[in-house]
Amino acid sequence: MNPSIALIIILVLVVLIACGSIRVVKQATAYVVERFGTYQTTWGVGFHMKWPIIDRIARVVSLKEQVADFPPQPVITKDNVTMQIDTVLFYQITDPKLYCYGVEYPIAAIENLTATTLRNIIGDLELDQTLTSRETINTQMRSILDVATDPWGIKVTRVELKNIIPPAAIREAMEKQMKAERERREQILRAEGEKRSAVLISEGEKEAKILKAEADKQSAILAAEAEKQAQILRAEAEREARIKRAEGEAEAIVKVQQAEADGIRMLNEASPSKEVLTIRSLEAFRRAADGRATKLIIPTELAGVTGIASAIAETMKDSAPSN
Numbered sequence: 001m002n003p004s005i006a007l008i009i010i011l012v013l014v015v016l017i018a019c020g021s022i023r024v025v026k027q028a029t030a031y032v033v034e035r036f037g038t039y040q041t042t043w044g045v046g047f048h049m050k051w052p053i054i055d056r057i058a059r060v061v062s063l064k065e066q067v068a069d070f071p072p073q074p075v076i077t078k079d080n081v082t083m084q085i086d087t088v089l090f091y092q093i094t095d096p097k098l099y100c101y102g103v104e105y106p107i108a109a110i111e112n113l114t115a116t117t118l119r120n121i122i123g124d125l126e127l128d129q130t131l132t133s134r135e136t137i138n139t140q141m142r143s144i145l146d147v148a149t150d151p152w153g154i155k156v157t158r159v160e161l162k163n164i165i166p167p168a169a170i171r172e173a174m175e176k177q178m179k180a181e182r183e184r185r186e187q188i189l190r191a192e193g194e195k196r197s198a199v200l201i202s203e204g205e206k207e208a209k210i211l212k213a214e215a216d217k218q219s220a221i222l223a224a225e226a227e228k229q230a231q232i233l234r235a236e237a238e239r240e241a242r243i244k245r246a247e248g249e250a251e252a253i254v255k256v257q258q259a260e261a262d263g264i265r266m267l268n269e270a271s272p273s274k275e276v277l278t279i280r281s282l283e284a285f286r287r288a289a290d291g292r293a294t295k296l297i298i299p300t301e302l303a304g305v306t307g308i309a310s311a312i313a314e315t316m317k318d319s320a321p322s323n
Contacts, residue, residue, distance in 0.1 A: 017052045024048075030096040034058040042096050061096040065157060068107055072165065073115045075122040077130055084165040085122070087114055087141070090158040091149070098153030106152055110145070114159070117144050127166065134161050 024047055025031055031043040035055050050057070068091065072084035089110060093099045103109045121140050122130055130137075138159050145156040166174070 021050050021052050021055075022047070023050065023057070028063045030061045030063055030093075032058045032061060032096050032100050039097060039101065059096070059100050061093055061099055063093055063096075065090055065092045068110060069162070070111050070114055072163065073118060075119050077122055077125060077127050079126045081127045081170060082167065083127075083130070083170075084163075085118060086162045087118065088160045088162050089114060089145070089156060090160075091154050091156050093153055094155045095153030098151065102152035106149075106154060109152070110149060110154070110156075113145060113148055114141070117141050117148075127170070131164060131166075134164075137161060 023031065023043065025043050025045050027045055029045070031048070033040045033043060033050060033055055034057075035051070039058075040055060068089045070087050070089065072086040074082060075085055076082050091110065099106060118137075118141065121137055125133060125137075138161060141159040142156055145159060149156055
């Protein structure tokens with residue numbers, strides 16, 4: 001063989017072996033490296049090179065949080081009710097070396113550990129507690145599994161009970177119970193509504209009566225005030241009328257007196273004769289006789305029957321045309 005060709009072949013083999021020894025580790029990934037079958041190191045993110053032939057990558061481990069969905073497991077409660085519960089487990093590999101060499105089948109080991117832990121926890125609870133204590137069960141399981149898987153380089157971050165499936169008879173009884181409870185609540189709500197309605201109606205009637213009484217009271221007050229004002233106005237009108245009448249009578253009296261005074265003055269100014277005075281006296285006597293007086297006072301000046309007759313005749317003559 002030509003030495004140059006052999007050299008080229010050797011160089012090609014060296015290049016191929018060198019390229020095969022180069023590794024680039026991606027983010028959230030770890031490489032477990034063995035040398036002669038013994039753990040050598042763990043490669044993190046970046047560029048790495050191993051020794052050909054003597055070193056090998058035993059396992060590529062993902063450091064991301066992972067999910068394991070386990071099938072339903074049969075469990076028995078404290079009151080001897082068998083049910084099916086399936087769980088969902090969230091975990092993360094924190095130590096690739098322990099994960100590779102701590103347990104043979106990590107996921108199978110976690111599944112079995114989850115099933116036994118779940119049976120132990122549910123065995124201390126009754127059916128009603130199991131159905132209403134999901135958060136408590138999740139917390140207890142996470143705490144127990146986290147401690148148990150720590151030697152395997154696994155951290156359990158969260159455990160959830162996905163489904164709790166009681167027996168068919170229990171489910172039927174629960175449905176009947178729920179239906180009865182809903183009917184009871186409906187009846188209670190209806191009764192509360194009727195009670196509230198009756199209370200509101202009675203309160204409305206009470207308020208209406210109070211308002212009516214207040215209105216009647218206000219109306220009576222207003223009517224009394226109006227009557228009082230009317231009486232005041234009538235009294236004031238009557239007083240004004242009396243004052244006007246009194247003023248009119250006073251004015252009439254003043255005018256009559258003034259007229260009489262004027263008549264007397266005029267008589268005085270006219271210097272009436274004795275005959276005129278006698279006639280005026282007879283007129284005054286006639287006016288007095290027309291009244292209802294039971295007694296008459298005859299003036300002493302009218303002495304003699306002839307003088308009286310003549311005066312009466314003269315008076316009759318004066319009064320005849322007026323009739």
